[in-house]
Amino acid sequence: MRATEICIIGAGPAGLSTSFFLSKQKIPHILLEKEYFPREKVCGDALTTNALYMLNRIRPGLAREWTHEKKNFLPSWGAKFYAPNGKCLQISLQKQNLPYAPFLTIPRAAFDNLLHEMLDPRYATLLQGCEVKKLCKEPQGVQIEALHEGNILEIQAQMLVGTDGERSVVHRQLGEGTKDRESFSAAVRAYYEGVEGFSNENQLEFFFPNELLPGYLWVFPLPGGRANVGLGIHSEQVARKKLNLRQMFQQLLETHPVLSKRFANARRVSPLKGWGLPLGIKPRSLAGDRFILAGDAASLIDPFTGEGIGNAMYSGMIAADYAQKAVKRQRFDREILFPYQDEIRRRMGKELKMGHRLLRLAYQPYRINVLCSVLSIPLVHRFGHRALAAWMRKWM
Numbered sequence: 001m002r003a004t005e006i007c008i009i010g011a012g013p014a015g016l017s018t019s020f021f022l023s024k025q026k027i028p029h030i031l032l033e034k035e036y037f038p039r040e041k042v043c044g045d046a047l048t049t050n051a052l053y054m055l056n057r058i059r060p061g062l063a064r065e066w067t068h069e070k071k072n073f074l075p076s077w078g079a080k081f082y083a084p085n086g087k088c089l090q091i092s093l094q095k096q097n098l099p100y101a102p103f104l105t106i107p108r109a110a111f112d113n114l115l116h117e118m119l120d121p122r123y124a125t126l127l128q129g130c131e132v133k134k135l136c137k138e139p140q141g142v143q144i145e146a147l148h149e150g151n152i153l154e155i156q157a158q159m160l161v162g163t164d165g166e167r168s169v170v171h172r173q174l175g176e177g178t179k180d181r182e183s184f185s186a187a188v189r190a191y192y193e194g195v196e197g198f199s200n201e202n203q204l205e206f207f208f209p210n211e212l213l214p215g216y217l218w219v220f221p222l223p224g225g226r227a228n229v230g231l232g233i234h235s236e237q238v239a240r241k242k243l244n245l246r247q248m249f250q251q252l253l254e255t256h257p258v259l260s261k262r263f264a265n266a267r268r269v270s271p272l273k274g275w276g277l278p279l280g281i282k283p284r285s286l287a288g289d290r291f292i293l294a295g296d297a298a299s300l301i302d303p304f305t306g307e308g309i310g311n312a313m314y315s316g317m318i319a320a321d322y323a324q325k326a327v328k329r330q331r332f333d334r335e336i337l338f339p340y341q342d343e344i345r346r347r348m349g350k351e352l353k354m355g356h357r358l359l360r361l362a363y364q365p366y367r368i369n370v371l372c373s374v375l376s377i378p379l380v381h382r383f384g385h386r387a388l389a390a391w392m393r394k395w396m
Helices: 013-024 049-058 062-067 108-116 169-173 235-241 245-255 309-329 339-361 365-375 378-395
Strands: 002-009 029-033 074-076 078-082 088-092 103-105 124-128 130-138 141-148 151-162 184-193 204-207 216-221 226-234 273-278 291-293
Touching: 002 013, 002 141, 002 309, 013 029, 013 049, 013 108, 013 124, 013 309, 029 130, 049 062, 049 103, 049 309, 049 378, 062 103, 074 216, 088 365, 088 378, 130 169, 151 169, 151 309, 169 291, 184 235, 184 245, 226 235, 226 245, 291 309, 309 339, 339 365, 365 378
Parallel strands: 002 029, 002 151, 029 124, 078 204, 151 291
Antiparallel strands: 074 103, 078 088, 130 141, 141 151, 184 226, 184 273, 204 216, 216 226
């Protein structure tokens, strides 16, 4: 049986971030990953400003360095928003004196693999192909039973950091274990080649057709001439309207007045895959005796944009801080770990509430139409660009 004070379950952005910051504190830990790197993760493949901020926290200058690494990354300098009435709101930040591009796109398989290669082997023990089957809290710690390369592996840990996604075994077996449809979105995505009409700023593109509201369809350019194309919508709406997302996806690409032209010569080069997004709508319990949750396991995805990588990495950093405090005091009980939940809400609560407000706004087409029209007024547009760029500089 292996023994460790801290075991991280799940080696996505949240788990890897937790590991990086534990290693900075020189705290040994075990990191369990069900798959083998590089492994595919269904995702929009876009890194926004807060994710780039976290890269710089992991290693100063890393975001700028990766912005210039053209093999895996494509820098994006803005976005386009297509309202239900066809109005296009453009955000172009290339002339706003930012130190580097505010967005990057990279396939998640490549991104997670690059991060995992940065693990510090002096403190992090990564076990790949390790699927956790059972967790049992005991007086002396948490007993972990996992299947590792066909064999039963037992680990005794003083505490767990659950970063194992929306189907978190830590959440199910040690936490609340409940799933709320109101706090989920459903999404599908595929990779394409030959999509036409991208700007030279590689803008991220969002389409809000009437039939998809309060969701949207995205088209994100990727390195090598590919594009990540997908759509997402609140799960409650999928159930209420009995939507077939795969059918709707194909229909929009064929009939939308803008998309149909740009996809006329495009070719799908991957299966259309679906996944669930745990949204930060309703507060949930994120900590208890001998465990804390981070990333998608903690439901920290922005309710409107669907972006979760930055918040996952940020929560991993905070999780590492509370794990370090627990190790220092040699106390792993709820009283020590529960303040982590308050810290997450203090740092991310405003952003998640704003995302929820925007999600509610998106239920009505005319609201998006009016918003895009107002933000396109030249004076408002210029002021908005400057304000957005000023906010982004604080994160760079």
